[in-house]
Amino acid sequence: MYKKGIAAVLYNTSTGRGVPVYMMPAPSERSSRMLLIFLTLLVAHSVFGQQSSGSVNVHNILQQDSTTHYEDGIPNSLRRFIRWAPKAELHVHVEGTLEPEMMMRFAERNGIPPPYPSVQAARAAYNFTDLEHFLQIFYAGCAVLRTRDDFYELAMAYFRRAATSRVIHAEVSFDPQTHLSNGVEFDTFMGGLVDAAMDAEEQWAITVSYIMCFRRDMPLESAEVALRLALPWRHRIVAVGLDSSELRRPPRDFASLFDRAAALGFKRTAHVGEEGSPEYIWQALQLLHVDRLDHGTHCLDDPRLMAALNASRVPLTICPISDLQLKVYDGQLQERLGQLIHSGLMVTVNSDAAAYFGSYLAGNYEWLSTAVGLDVRQAARLVANGFQAAFSLPEGQRRRMVDTVRQLAEAAEAEDKAGGKQGEADVEGSSRRRLLTLRG
Numbered sequence: 001m002y003k004k005g006i007a008a009v010l011y012n013t014s015t016g017r018g019v020p021v022y023m024m025p026a027p028s029e030r031s032s033r034m035l036l037i038f039l040t041l042l043v044a045h046s047v048f049g050q051q052s053s054g055s056v057n058v059h060n061i062l063q064q065d066s067t068t069h070y071e072d073g074i075p076n077s078l079r080r081f082i083r084w085a086p087k088a089e090l091h092v093h094v095e096g097t098l099e100p101e102m103m104m105r106f107a108e109r110n111g112i113p114p115p116y117p118s119v120q121a122a123r124a125a126y127n128f129t130d131l132e133h134f135l136q137i138f139y140a141g142c143a144v145l146r147t148r149d150d151f152y153e154l155a156m157a158y159f160r161r162a163a164t165s166r167v168i169h170a171e172v173s174f175d176p177q178t179h180l181s182n183g184v185e186f187d188t189f190m191g192g193l194v195d196a197a198m199d200a201e202e203q204w205a206i207t208v209s210y211i212m213c214f215r216r217d218m219p220l221e222s223a224e225v226a227l228r229l230a231l232p233w234r235h236r237i238v239a240v241g242l243d244s245s246e247l248r249r250p251p252r253d254f255a256s257l258f259d260r261a262a263a264l265g266f267k268r269t270a271h272v273g274e275e276g277s278p279e280y281i282w283q284a285l286q287l288l289h290v291d292r293l294d295h296g297t298h299c300l301d302d303p304r305l306m307a308a309l310n311a312s313r314v315p316l317t318i319c320p321i322s323d324l325q326l327k328v329y330d331g332q333l334q335e336r337l338g339q340l341i342h343s344g345l346m347v348t349v350n351s352d353a354a355a356y357f358g359s360y361l362a363g364n365y366e367w368l369s370t371a372v373g374l375d376v377r378q379a380a381r382l383v384a385n386g387f388q389a390a391f392s393l394p395e396g397q398r399r400r401m402v403d404t405v406r407q408l409a410e411a412a413e414a415e416d417k418a419g420g421k422q423g424e425a426d427v428e429g430s431s432r433r434r435l436l437t438l439r440g
């Protein structure tokens with residue numbers, strides 16, 4: 001299925017759901033404004049990626065992208081902005097980027113029975129009823145990760161895909177207690193992850209830091225052990241987080257642990273308000289003293305909390321397709337995300353566990369754009385928020401990237417004005433309604 005003027009078509013191979021995927025514009029189709037955007041991006045890249053000695057071939061990176069995209073029905077200027085704008089990703093679990101093909105390969109080479117008889121069976125199992133159901137499947141996948149090479153290859157595969165979404169800064173979560181309980185030494189997984197971070201910086205000019213998440217469904221003592229073992233790797237671990245099952249495990253149980261992490265110099269974030277009530281978000285703010293909130297979407301249920309978040313500018317790392325697949329606010333998700341996006345809170349967009357949910361960062365922006373009706377300026381605010389909310393970006397780089405995003409948005413808006421009504425017509429097309437009903 002080739003469209004006129006489209007040079008290459010890359011199909012969704014990760015979910016088999018028949019969702020349209022990115023299409024490369026043919027050279028003849030590239031407008032002068034697109035060229036301006038691209039050149040601006042290259043300038044930004046040269047400024048931001050000074051530490052990299054490797055060259056970055058954007059065209060080749062984009063050609064490697066074979067994950068789900070939701071670009072159908074998005075105006076051209078917005079689609080191009082999402083595609084080309086440099087981005088920060090702040091909420092992604094490296095274990096959640098384990099694609100089924102890699103899971104099967106690691107299981108075989110480590111002599112571990114694979115969780116599924118085939119790649120197809122794995123994908124068929126990724127039809128989640130809720131967070132608990134997802135976590136069972138997620139931890140089964142983690143069991144195949146055993147060697148330093150496993151963690152290196154896993155992280156490199158994520159960085160390669162992140163580059164296709166134009167991620168240039170990533171703060172990547174990992175679950176040490178999961179791997180320690182599987183018999184993997186801390187230095188084994190951390191060594192692989194750090195090697196991959198250095199190579200990603202070299203190959204794709206992505207700056208990387210890690211977030212060590214404590215599991216709230218495991219004994220507190222195992223979190224204490226993980227915190228102690230992390231100290232030699234302190235230079236690469238910027239923050240601690242809190243993840244896994246949320247219900248019935250209030251943040252207050254982890255207050256003393258978070259106090260110790262803060263005393264050791266770690267930033268703090270926590271998964272709260274994904275399934276849990278606003279009360280858990282209050283606890284994360286007041287007892288864990290978090291610098292960011294992961295998800296946090298249920299803040300919408302408490303106007304006083306919304307006001308507090310607006311005043312404090314504590315960022316939220318939302319994950320739209322994760323919410324969609326885990327049936328958060330089931331039946332009302334688009335409406336609720338729309339309220340959140342337009343509330344003025346410091347919201348950032350992220351992919352969470354991309355391999356299980358079928359889409360990486362650009363796909364999340366695309367789906368969200370269609371679901372809540374973003375324009376270029378609103379999308380640019382979300383992208384800029386990603387840089388503003390990052391833990392480990394030097395202030396000068398943060399400002400430069402926010403400026404670059406603004407310039408790209410202005411160029412895209414100018415393209416919009418010059419392009420007439422075509423983009424608007426696309427948004428109203430039938431494809432939009434089809435996209436909005438995608439449920440996996």
Ligand SMILES: [Zn+2]
Pocket residue numbers: 091093243271294352353
């Ligand atoms: Zn998460």
